[in-house]
Amino acid sequence: MQLESKPAPDGELGVKSKSKEDENESRSGSGSENMGNASGDEQEPPRKKRYHRHTARQIQEMESLFKECPHPDDKQRQELSRELGLEPRQVKFWFQNRRTQLKAQQERAENNVLRHEVEKLRAENITMREAIRNASCPNCGGPATLREMSFEEQHLRIENACLKDELDRVSAVAAKLFGRSVPPMVSQQAPQFSGSSLNLSIQGAAGSNPMSPPAQVAGLLSAPPSGVEELSNANNLNTNKSVVLSDVEKNSVLDLAVMAMDELVQLAQPDSPVWIPSPDASKEVLNYDEYVRQFPKFVESKQYGFKTDATRDDGLVMMNAASLVEVLMDPAKWMEMFCTNVSKALTLEVISCAPGSLSGTLQLMYAEIQALSPLMQTREVYFLRYCKQHQDSTWAVVDVSVDGLHGTPSPASLHCRRSPSGMLIQDMPDSIHDMPNGCSKVVVVEHMEYDDQPVHQLFKSLVSSGGAFGARKWLATLQRQCEALTCYLPGLASAREIGVIPNSPARQSLLKLSQRMTTNFCAGVGAPSSQWTTLSGSVHDDIRVMTRKSVDNPGEPHGIVLSAATTLWLPLAPARVFDYLRSEHLRSEWDNSGMVQEVARIAKGQATGNDVSLFRIDALNQTLNANQNQMLFLQESCTDASGSLVVYAPVELTMINMMIQGGDPAHVAVLPSGFVILPDGSEPHSTTSILQNDATGTLLTVAVQILISTLPSAKLSLDSIVAINTLISNTVQKVKGALTPSNEL
Structure with missing residues (x-):
């Protein structure tokens, strides 16, 4: 719904000037009114503007015509006004305002692009000044400055x-x-x-x-x-991560990539003696003595004092090999596929590529690998990603660190180093697995050297067991995401879906909105990125509070966003915590919104719990004011072998109705909050009650976001920090009180 009667004044939609045609229409629209006023009493005070609220059908019909013809003539406006029951002047003013709004959006997008270009040029200028300041003489090695020298x-x-x-x-x-x-x-x-x-x-x-x-x-x-x-x-x-390789460096990294590819292929073989079963036979771990014997070259470059985390896992993935390789070689698609594992990814330089094929592509990349908790430091890596097709149906993508190149920091400052790791992908015959997107067998090898000192005590066991960054997490995430992609295909709706028509535009819109909501949530839970600012005035030391300005993102409310997150340990199995937090019947125990009712559900996989749900709030205060926009909760819950997520965000009922009618969900503003549920990495020593301290526990991360002001220039007050600290503390206490006995708190 929107207000439409008079053309919007200049600047109201962020536009400083109108098109010439719009100005002529504005003059012609107001000319008759001026003539009528001139013939009457000049002492009569100006009449108050009357506004007309258009219906959803009127807006939809005018939007459809606007997409075909943004400048309708008089005949088209007359015909549309008769169909919609509006005056021709109202139709004309609506189209004029719509053009002004579209122009404002285009100008904001262009200003955003120009702002990024200016920041990039400023960073390059700083780098060039630093290079000139540290310039050296090629003959003697001294500084290249003009001064007196004996x-x-x-x-x-x-x-x-x-x-x-x-x-x-x-x-x-x-x-x-x-x-x-x-x-x-x-x-x-x-x-x-x-x-x-x-x-x-x-x-x-x-x-x-x-x-x-x-x-x-x-x-x-x-x-x-x-x-x-x-x-x-x-x-x-520098967020641009400017790295330029010389010809000598390119030759060196090419040899390094070829050697890493050979190691990955050998490590991925099923009968490789480098891998042995873990003590509990739940996974494969590295036989370090055999690894040193077979691959002595990489052992020589091992960083002193770093621990080794090396695991391997394999399984079937609902995606063909060529499509999966395309995802891995594109940083944006890679981040979207592994939003729980990767918080940032950039391609710094494409070193080599073959025209028309990804085989033989070598690129230098930067990534921030995360575990979804404010207590876990993000792992920054500069690495080579090399792709090669070994057979018609077999691909390999390998990663290996190249710390120490010009423009990249040392492994000690990054606290980690990536040994040859990656995926060996083999297409499976269609006769065995008849899937719409194909099916492939994937072998994941994850080999990381890291400094154990920055790891928080709560995550020591999870990191050392490989559950935080190991091969099982990468494979489980990939399997869940590829299975979720099948829900977009027609004719594959699950029997447990309710309230949504299969293959309808509303179903696709809710899925897209939910995917964006979960991606935004994962981006704000881990260590702060460049867009977040960590605040030091938190009331509790175990709660991390951050803030940022949301201005140019159409998918978020504009203003100052405040985020708070904390992690705690619960003596419960992760599955029990996940079932409790995603339940609609138990939500009122920890959420102040009251009782909710599930009105729609979309399945995002075969496993129970991988769903997108829409909850209606049955609070009494929503019926007190008939003009107040009712709020619904959009929630996505997902689980796999590595952990679980429960993410939710309030959405206005008018926005839901707009998507049901086929509207674009890209401009629906969501501010997600939620929970991250991870195993603590320990193994149970007995089969007694899971509430005992020797049982497997859960690392629960709670994160909330609130909009404290709709003005990006507003000042942050201490009361806002206290309020969000109180909100997250109360949520934690309610969850702990509902799940654990009083003597465990």
């Missing part, structure tokens, strides 16, 4: 450069004789020349021997020279 100092610099070249030649000869590289001594001998050590070390060690052994390449990439860490950290803070 003859003795100049002679010492030239002699030092000659000694470096001699050391590089000796290192290359030693590498050929002994099969391993000699550690560079540049950082110990010449700390005052840190600004020039990067180019000299790369060109000297790698450039002197283009056919250097893989161990030499891996050692070079994992150990940047001294003096580069400060510049790398500065680039790490």
